Amino acid sequence: MAQLTDDCFAFGGPLLSVDEAAALVAERLPVLAGIETVPLTEADGRIAAGDVVTGLDLPLFDNSAVDGYAVRFSDLTAGPETLLPVRGRLPAGAAPGCDALSGSAMRIFTGAPMPPGADTVFMQEDVRREGDAVALPAGLKAGANRRLAGEDVARGSLVIPAGRRLTPPDLALAAATGHAALAVRRRLRVAVFSTGDELAEPGAALRPGAIHDSNRVLLVALLRRLGAAVTDLGILRDDPALLPGLLRAAADGHDLILTSGGVSTGEEDHVKAAVEAVGRLVFWRLAIKPGRPVAMGLIGDTAFVGLPGNPVAVYVTLLVVVRPLLARLGGARLDAPPSEPARAAFRYRKKAGRREYVRVSLRRGADGVVEAVKFPRDGAGVLSSLTGSDGLAELPEAVTGVEEGDRVEVFRHPLLW
Template sequence: MARLTDECLATGGSLSLEAAAALIKARVPVAAGIETVPLAAADGRIAAEDVTAAIRLPPHDNAAVDGYAVRHADLGVGETWLPLAGRIAAGDAPGPGAMAGRAVRIFTGAPLPPGLDTVFMQESVRRDGDQVALPPGAAPGAHRRRAGEDAEAGEVIVRAGTRLRPQHLALAAATGHERIAVRRPLRVALFSTGNELAEPGAALAPGRVYDSNRPLLAALLRRAGADLRDGGILRDSAGLVGRRLVEACGEADLVVTSGGVSAGDEDHVAAALAREGELAFWRLALKPGRPVAMGLIGGTPVMGLPGNPVAAYVTYAFVAAPLLARLGGATWQKPPSLLVRAAFAHRRKAGRREYLRVSLCEGADGEAELVKFPREGSALLSSLTGSDGLAELPEDLAEVVPGSRLRFFSHLALQSP
């Protein structure tokens, strides 16, 4: 189980996102164990150790095109005629040593014989029997792939903490790896809280709404590679919430909840954290998503996200995701973003980081611009389905005017592991 140190707890006030991420990085240890798996089973997993190249890549100088290999020193100022001295295809041995004054018919990927350093494309060469005419102007080393230009033996090709993608697996395979050490999936328990919630598909009693946060967060957690344990809906009972959180913390590496983190009489998550364990922080300088509770019970981290769906989405992306990455041994970086011109005006009270739901459109001049979703409110799920992503307003920005440059995070980037 993960263990937080006492020094990180009892942080008061409203934290910035950077302060929350720094606290997590500095104080939360890796919880996921290590296993070695075949490359075929490693996609999406976290590299547990640096991966080094077992061999040079490519292992030998080779031809980048079909054509003729020569020694550049044998070329004259004008057209050069050289006799042919053999044929080498991909998979053949490189052949004898230096062949001064001769050319070799060669194919893409075939090893260059020692001493030959330049390759002519076949379409630029004239052939007459066993002689070839080579045009002038070729640069030394043209169309030659140098041994080790992709990776040298012993070079780190994948850093520990990297989420493995197909290109990482291809590079590992090309340098001789059949298996790779990865982090085990985190065990994450997920709950929604609230008397008003009903399971989708059940009869909807007066005053109830269907639970949408659990499907939202479950999908995001699974995309991040979590071994998810669905705890269902917790009713608004201080005793029940505390008891279920304690039970979940005994079985999981991380517990994630939504709802019940504000200051109302029926908000029991933050109070349960303080009562059953320790509370690290409770409020963030963030809109939407100011009430976010993080702490631990019995050494296991608990992340209490807001109940409004948009606030849950935003705080998952910028608060829960760094925690999940840290526990899982991954290197977390803020999702990729672009500076894009705003096509709208927006006034607000400065002092908090704010994320607006926006769509990416093409302006009259052909430049990309951001259009704000026409309605606000952190309960509007349609604002997530009807937008392309989020525009970030820094704490000191009080007004957006058309033409302002805002940082844009696409939903695809926010939802990628």
């Protein structure tokens, strides 16, 4: 397995754009996840470790797309219908035989191989049976209702590219082309904890000044949706004497340590010093809102990312910053995120040079155009702005404001792009 080196995170510079950060991750970090082979029933959501090429045609042979009667098109007459004797019956799974079909029709069922010489199938509801013969109406085109060998996937075709996150249709295609198992990347092992003396476990009784820890719940759920194997390490207290040892212990057996809170420059933000005591830390002062204080570093061979403490900032930075990192370390292909255009039904001002994500709900205007309505409160700690909105409107660095009627691009929740 590849290892991280001391200069992997030597990005430099006082402030990075989101795109610069993603490019540096792609350029400088190795793929850490090893390879294992799993049965198709366990491969959903995993990352394909290599290209999957089919050695079979799909379909394997010419076959009927319907229940009906197979004929040779050249046997049809020019009149309003053709009467042909019926010779045999061919269900799915039966061998087609060796004799070429000529001057007759064969009863055939969906999926059955086409008899030799046959090239067209009449649907059973379109014909009239007369004893041992069948009356076939005029007007059907040559080759109708016949599926050709390889028309779905031809032998030698790429059916699954390396780095693809496997979906149920991918697994069905792999099965249809003869694969019982696939080589996939091992799940990334991610250790997650929150920091802060003010935090209590969800459901616990709260002492004065304490709050329930929601960030860790959010992170664990999102990481599992992204395919990671997560270890929940709970809440770490703001103790500068204990944090370095706890971080060093978390690095053992994990590919990534992910924390929330404690990475800013306040007197009670001790994570920065703790990481520097046992590893190396470089701040990503990202040009992003919400979520500028994001830290990245290295503890031994384990990557470290410290996210902000506010939950909306955690949500945005995990999906915009950490997701590309996970893709790189895990050998996954990172596709451009899908978005949809909407007409802004709000006004907004922002700084040039910073990418911002505005929480919006979508509605259809009186003229039928989809509109984006801004959530009424902006705070990075307003969790209800995530549950009460449909997605995030992305405002690029060059944009300095939005007027009503402007076009914006919206990424719907959950943003597992």
